[in-house]
Amino acid sequence: MAVIMCGGEPGAFDLVRTLGKAGIRSTVFSSRSDDIAFRSKYARRPKLILPEFRAENYGEIFQRIAAFSQTCEERPVLLYAGDSELMFVSMFREKLEPFYRFLLPPGEILESLMSKVAFIQFAQKMNLPVPPARGFASVSELQAANQTIDLPCIVKPAYNQDWFWQSEALKRRFGTYKQALRRFDSRPALLEFCKEIPETRSGFVVQSYIDGPDNSIACFHGYFDEHSVCLGSFLTREIRTNPPCTGDLACCETFHDGDLAGLSIEYLQRIRFQGVVKIDYKWDEAAREHKVLEIEPHYQAWHLLGAYAGVNLAAIAYRHQKGERVEPQTEYSDNTQLLYLSNDLKAYWHGYRKNREWTCGSYLKSLAKKKHFRIFDSADPMPFV
Numbered sequence: 001m002a003v004i005m006c007g008g009e010p011g012a013f014d015l016v017r018t019l020g021k022a023g024i025r026s027t028v029f030s031s032r033s034d035d036i037a038f039r040s041k042y043a044r045r046p047k048l049i050l051p052e053f054r055a056e057n058y059g060e061i062f063q064r065i066a067a068f069s070q071t072c073e074e075r076p077v078l079l080y081a082g083d084s085e086l087m088f089v090s091m092f093r094e095k096l097e098p099f100y101r102f103l104l105p106p107g108e109i110l111e112s113l114m115s116k117v118a119f120i121q122f123a124q125k126m127n128l129p130v131p132p133a134r135g136f137a138s139v140s141e142l143q144a145a146n147q148t149i150d151l152p153c154i155v156k157p158a159y160n161q162d163w164f165w166q167s168e169a170l171k172r173r174f175g176t177y178k179q180a181l182r183r184f185d186s187r188p189a190l191l192e193f194c195k196e197i198p199e200t201r202s203g204f205v206v207q208s209y210i211d212g213p214d215n216s217i218a219c220f221h222g223y224f225d226e227h228s229v230c231l232g233s234f235l236t237r238e239i240r241t242n243p244p245c246t247g248d249l250a251c252c253e254t255f256h257d258g259d260l261a262g263l264s265i266e267y268l269q270r271i272r273f274q275g276v277v278k279i280d281y282k283w284d285e286a287a288r289e290h291k292v293l294e295i296e297p298h299y300q301a302w303h304l305l306g307a308y309a310g311v312n313l314a315a316i317a318y319r320h321q322k323g324e325r326v327e328p329q330t331e332y333s334d335n336t337q338l339l340y341l342s343n344d345l346k347a348y349w350h351g352y353r354k355n356r357e358w359t360c361g362s363y364l365k366s367l368a369k370k371k372h373f374r375i376f377d378s379a380d381p382m383p384f385v
Helices: 013-022 057-070 083-091 106-114 116-125 139-148 168-174 185-197 256-269 302-309 313-321 341-355 360-365
Strands: 002-006 026-030 077-080 131-135 153-157 204-208 217-224 229-240 248-255 273-283 289-294 338-341
Touching: 002 013, 002 057, 002 083, 013 026, 013 302, 026 057, 026 229, 057 083, 057 302, 077 153, 077 313, 083 106, 083 131, 106 116, 116 131, 116 289, 139 185, 153 185, 217 256, 217 302, 217 313, 229 256, 229 313, 229 341, 248 302, 248 341, 256 273, 256 289, 273 313, 302 313, 302 338, 338 341, 341 360
Parallel strands: 002 026, 002 077
Antiparallel strands: 131 204, 153 204, 217 229, 217 273, 229 248, 248 338, 273 289
């Protein structure tokens, strides 16, 4: 049995469909009682409603999902669809292992990937090609070093969930986590922004901003066994994001680049990675290389695109963790597209239309191309209704 754990939609539905395409039905644990994944024909009953994935709720979440596992004939395979869910699994790793099957990298490596502050030193130690970045514990530290910051730059939280705002005032001021990410071309503007962001114990990162259009953002997706052998992989690139340049998935496609795929596997084997992974890259024209922006060790919406193209990482992970023999899968089709229509329309209207990166004609022409939809699937229509 597969169990998908997600704090909110549509992340759970991405994985329900991805596994469903391989003939694997799954049980959904969600923090939303109206999660569209519950309506999928690939979702098993019963559904399990969890509290929000916040640290103060982790104990209760563990009790609920441990109790569910004890009703199963065998340990289910656990798939986690976001940063907060990954944090929970990491913190309760030893307690969860008697109840669920999952594969994570060693603890010290996992922490270095989850924390953007820790990742700076880790990337330098492992000789990964990353943009220049500095971690700060507080605004006062940044203020003391402000004149030495290279521009343009971007500010990121140590953990993504640090910018999952709890108050309505912060949500109105900064928007979503992705909307809060922005380019800074002046040091006073950088400092003013950081003063307004609530301070956290984990700090924040100021990273050099790499210029370039959205299609210069590429991602490697893979699954690695306990010996860091890659059992499946594919590459994607962004066509549009919401908001432009720093946002979430709006429209993306698969592509091939043997050199980038090979380097990605080499980087991950260098750090002794195991489990599911996504590496975010951006092409640095000045350096003439892809720079690593982030390494994310959890399941992703892009896995649905991979399944359509020919490499189903969620199914590979499920079968491997069940102890089945899995032959490496790296053959997939080029230019297979995935569209998150509501996000894409917002990205065009509020962003690309204004910066003229996409004209009305070029945008409509791009929509006319054959593609798969993140939410709508004629074979499983109820979540869309």
